Amino acid sequence: MAKKIYYFGIIGIIFFEIANVYFIMPMPGSQEMNSIDLAYFLYTWRWIFRLVFILMIFFGFKASFQKSKILSLLASVLAIGIGYATNAVMAADSMFLQTKNLKMSDASHSKIDTSRIVIGVTYKGQSRAYPIQFLGYHHQVFDTIAQKPILVTYCTVCRSGRIFEPMVNGKKESFRLVGMDHFNAMFEDKTTKSWWRQATGEAIAGKLKGQTLPELESNQMSLKQWLTLNPKSLIMQQDKDFKTEYDSLSNYESGRRKGNLTRRDTLSWKEKSWIVGITIDKQSKAYDWNDLVKKRIIYDVIQNKPIVLILANDNKSFVALERNSASQKFTLTNNALYDGKNSYTFLGKSTNPLIKKLQPIKAYQEYWHSWKTFHPLTQK
Numbered sequence: 001m002a003k004k005i006y007y008f009g010i011i012g013i014i015f016f017e018i019a020n021v022y023f024i025m026p027m028p029g030s031q032e033m034n035s036i037d038l039a040y041f042l043y044t045w046r047w048i049f050r051l052v053f054i055l056m057i058f059f060g061f062k063a064s065f066q067k068s069k070i071l072s073l074l075a076s077v078l079a080i081g082i083g084y085a086t087n088a089v090m091a092a093d094s095m096f097l098q099t100k101n102l103k104m105s106d107a108s109h110s111k112i113d114t115s116r117i118v119i120g121v122t123y124k125g126q127s128r129a130y131p132i133q134f135l136g137y138h139h140q141v142f143d144t145i146a147q148k149p150i151l152v153t154y155c156t157v158c159r160s161g162r163i164f165e166p167m168v169n170g171k172k173e174s175f176r177l178v179g180m181d182h183f184n185a186m187f188e189d190k191t192t193k194s195w196w197r198q199a200t201g202e203a204i205a206g207k208l209k210g211q212t213l214p215e216l217e218s219n220q221m222s223l224k225q226w227l228t229l230n231p232k233s234l235i236m237q238q239d240k241d242f243k244t245e246y247d248s249l250s251n252y253e254s255g256r257r258k259g260n261l262t263r264r265d266t267l268s269w270k271e272k273s274w275i276v277g278i279t280i281d282k283q284s285k286a287y288d289w290n291d292l293v294k295k296r297i298i299y300d301v302i303q304n305k306p307i308v309l310i311l312a313n314d315n316k317s318f319v320a321l322e323r324n325s326a327s328q329k330f331t332l333t334n335n336a337l338y339d340g341k342n343s344y345t346f347l348g349k350s351t352n353p354l355i356k357k358l359q360p361i362k363a364y365q366e367y368w369h370s371w372k373t374f375h376p377l378t379q380k
Contacts, residue, residue, distance in 0.1 A: 003067055006072065007060070013050065016049050016053065017082050018086060020046055023038060023042070025090060026261060040195060043178075061076075092179045093178065099138055100241075101239050102143060112131055112236075117131070119152060121216055126146045129235045133253060134238065134239070140152065150163055150216060151175065160198065161364070163216045173190065176188050176190070182373050199366075217362060225317040225335065268289075271368060272369065275371055284375035308328075308358075310330070310332060321360060342355045
């Protein structure tokens with residue numbers, strides 16, 4: 001009987017440790033399930049499960065060892081090995097480390113190729129840009145802009161960049177990468193251990209389930225275009241400790257990677273096709289990237305708001321703006337907009353102070369599978 005308890009303990013802890021990572025890591029079938037509640041339950045009570053199985057192992061070890069020394073030792077080594085692999089090697093925050101040497105430089109001192117794509121943010125007259133090549137490895141970068149703490153995030157499997165204010169219940173919070181759900185990165189806050197979805201900033205498990213992080217307006221552009229619009233911007237520089245990891249993502253932004261998780265479908269409306277997603281007053285719509293490249297300017301009306309989606313000449317930088325009227329049309333020359341009466345910058349600022357600017361609208365380049373998952377009622 002004691003021997004059976006020993007092996008039940010070995011089998012139990014092996015299956016538990018595998019299950020503990022299976023539901024929150026990109027393993028076959030795991031990300032297609034609606035299993036976040038189960039995953040959070042297992043994770044929350046992990047030490048109770050481990051204690052029960054370890055006690056079973058200790059209780060039955062002597063009897064098992066006396067019966068078969070080699071088999072019992074091999075079983076113990078296997079359990080220890082799997083426990084180490086799932087908690088140290090396969091843990092998300094062990095695979096993707098955070099930079100401890102964040103360096104921001106102005107354009108004159110920057111060593112970043114200006115053809116690289118960045119996520120840019122402007123707040124109270126200050127601007128900062130973060131290459132997605134670096135963000136794609138770290139998944140999150142903590143920084144400040146005009147004394148406001150910001151959490152710059154990116155998920156390569158969803159091709160989604162977001163910038164949040166890491167404030168929870170009025171207090172600055174820290175986060176760690178804990179895994180993913182439906183292929184989107186998840187972060188765990190230090191205080192309540194709740195899990196937060198990167199694509200939406202929403203807590204999807206834990207005490208704070210249903211809360212959302214405040215999001216800052218951001219833009220995805222080539223660094224060259226960003227600096228044209230924000231010449232005094234600071235730019236995130238390479239952390240020499242992660243050069244190999246950054247180099248492995250050098251072809252990500254162009255869509256030339258071959259891996260199933262981060263490749264690109266060049267045809268439209270496939271799982272890994274690129275789209276631009278926009279949400280206005282809870283109505284979401286996706287625009288085919290191939291169509292945008294062909295047309296350069298797309299007009300639409302969402303929730304009675306006339307909008308325009310524009311792609312710059314570099315085929316990388318895009319912006320969505322609210323038009324001043326449904327009849328307002330534009331021509332794009334040298335990445336400046338002209339409506340026949342007035343000109344605007346690429347970000348919608350009017351060159352005539354007597355004419356109101358075009359209000360920016362949050363727009364995101366994303367994989368189609370990601371956008372439709374987190375915006376199930378989206379139109380296209």
